[in-house]
Amino acid sequence: MLQPSLELYGESFEKVDALLDDLLAKSHAQYVLIVDLKGFVIAHNKALWAPKPPSLDSLATLIASNYSANLAIAKLFGETGFKEMIQQGDRVGMYVEELDETALLVTLFDTTAALGRVKMFTKKAVTEIQTILSENKGEAPTMNFDENWHNSTRALIDGLFGPSK
Amino acid sequence: MSTINFSAREINFKIVYYGCGMSGKTTNLKKIYESIPGTAKGELVSLATEDERTLFFDFLPLDLGQVNGFKTRFHLYTVPGQVFYNSSRKLILRGVDGIVFVADSAPNRLRANAESLRNLRDNLTEYGLSMDEIPYVVQVNKRDLPDALPSDMIKKVLDPSGKTQFFDAVAAKYIGVTEPLKAVSQLVLEHLAQKA
Numbered sequence: 001m002l003q004p005s006l007e008l009y010g011e012s013f014e015k016v017d018a019l020l021d022d023l024l025a026k027s028h029a030q031y032v033l034i035v036d037l038k039g040f041v042i043a044h045n046k047a048l049w050a051p052k053p054p055s056l057d058s059l060a061t062l063i064a065s066n067y068s069a070n071l072a073i074a075k076l077f078g079e080t081g082f083k084e085m086i087q088q089g090d091r092v093g094m095y096v097e098e099l100d101e102t103a104l105l106v107t108l109f110d111t112t113a114a115l116g117r118v119k120m121f122t123k124k125a126v127t128e129i130q131t132i133l134s135e136n137k138g139e140a141p142t143m144n145f146d147e148n149w150h151n152s153t154r155a156l157i158d159g160l161f162g163p164s165k
Numbered sequence: 166m167s168t169i170n171f172s173a174r175e176i177n178f179k180i181v182y183y184g185c186g187m188s189g190k191t192t193n194l195k196k197i198y199e200s201i202p203g204t205a206k207g208e209l210v211s212l213a214t215e216d217e218r219t220l221f222f223d224f225l226p227l228d229l230g231q232v233n234g235f236k237t238r239f240h241l242y243t244v245p246g247q248v249f250y251n252s253s254r255k256l257i258l259r260g261v262d263g264i265v266f267v268a269d270s271a272p273n274r275l276r277a278n279a280e281s282l283r284n285l286r287d288n289l290t291e292y293g294l295s296m297d298e299i300p301y302v303v304q305v306n307k308r309d310l311p312d313a314l315p316s317d318m319i320k321k322v323l324d325p326s327g328k329t330q331f332f333d334a335v336a337a338k339y340i341g342v343t344e345p346l347k348a349v350s351q352l353v354l355e356h357l358a359q360k361a
């Protein structure tokens with residue numbers, strides 16, 4: 001099966017995207033991300049005033065791995081997980097909330113944001129996103145893996161790694 | 166298992182380099198990173214100890230390009246090979262789409278290769294997966310060692326049924342590095358098309 005990571009497409013994506021913008025505005029955070037636990041970025045938004053973020057791929061894979069490692073630590077002690085996932089540096093902080101079993105909502109903020117607000121609005125956004133995800137989203141889009149698709153991918157693989165000998 | 170993101174129009178695949186400690190998994194990623202043109206690759210992330218042993222994983226994202234309007238991307242990971250890092254290895258296998266098993270040709274590593282393969286099988290089982298369902302190839306690395314075991318012998322131990330594609334390699338010299346990656350990428354894409 002194709003796994004549409006977090007069933008997010010069409011109208012529900014638009015709604016979540018708007019929610020992320022709202023979260024940025026209200027919390028004064030710099031970046032918000034939805035990260036798949038496999039380490040992929042599902043959605044991301046940036047405050048207009050924030051500088052260019054570091055590599056989102058690196059960020060997503062490290063956040064997902066960090067989360068998984070912490071969960072594994074909690075389980076060693078018979079816990080189902082740790083409640084608060086906050087990292088704070090001198091200039092930048094990160095707050096992580098679970099969206100469901102497959103994805104996380106991540107808020108990154110600098111010293112201009114108050115942690116209390118970040119937490120409150122992130123938690124609120126989680127509830128709202130969960131509601132959107134539970135709504136009927138209609139038919140999932142499909143992909144067509146036709147002859148053309150096969151030929152194109154083969155050509156791209158050759159292009160990247162050199163043609164087969 | 167592959168993750169399709171309809172809103173960002175991306176298909177993402179996760180390919181994991183597996184194998185015993187010191188077989189050359191990290192070397193594969195480093196060489197790919199050095200050789201692939203700048204626009205097609207992202208940053209190489211290594212979570213390693215001071216003496217360059219992989220502690221958690223190495224990570225390298227590759228952009229294949231656009232197919233039918235979808236950006237197709239491969240995320241390459243290595244696992245830490247040492248036996249005691251199994252909890253980390255298990256975490257990295259989450260959502261794996263394809264595996265390159267890196268075997269070491271050194272005579273004293275034959276057993277470690279076989280044990281690592283068994284460990285891979287066990288860890289996949291915990292995710293409800295079996296080796297038969299996951300695109301999988303083997304790279305027989307360090308063919309340059311003067312006392313390298315014959316490839317056929319390693320092959321017999323790791324794949325008695327002869328169903329798997331094997332590639333000889335000297336990863337440190339970027340020989341036999343792209344071939345297994347190409348093969349597994351191709352298998353992963355075919356696998357996706359079959360399952361869709």
Ligand SMILES: Nc1nc2c(ncn2[C@@H]2O[C@H](COP(=O)(O)OP(=O)(O)O)[C@@H](O)[C@H]2O)c(=O)[nH]1
Binds near residue numbers: 185189246
């Ligand atoms: N002789 C030889 N050494 C290699 C080759 N590939 C990697 N190595 C060396 O093997 C050691 C372990 O490699 P590394 O990639 O860190 O192994 P990993 O534990 O599987 O990640 C390093 O010293 C590498 O330079 C090879 O093809 N031939």
Ligand SMILES: [Mg+2]
Binds near residue numbers: 244
């Ligand atoms: Mg390594």
